Amino acid sequence: MSKAGFDPRQSIQFWKKFALISKSQSAKLFSTHPSDESRIKNLEDKMQQAIEISNASKLKGINPSCRL
Numbered sequence: 001m002s003k004a005g006f007d008p009r010q011s012i013q014f015w016k017k018f019a020l021i022s023k024s025q026s027a028k029l030f031s032t033h034p035s036d037e038s039r040i041k042n043l044e045d046k047m048q049q050a051i052e053i054s055n056a057s058k059l060k061g062i063n064p065s066c067r068l
Contacts, residue, residue, distance in 0.1 A: 008050035
């Protein structure tokens, strides 16, 4: 995500929203994946490094343009 020039801070918001959705789904469906809380904690722990990578990508001219 960072190497592609995306803002890595958005990943935390994504997983927070996903956590709300997954709570309403069957726990069995997500039992083989890391918990939302552990994903968010991991992202928070590595955020500074991810921001630095994203900034370096943007300096190289990498600027994503996503459309729905």
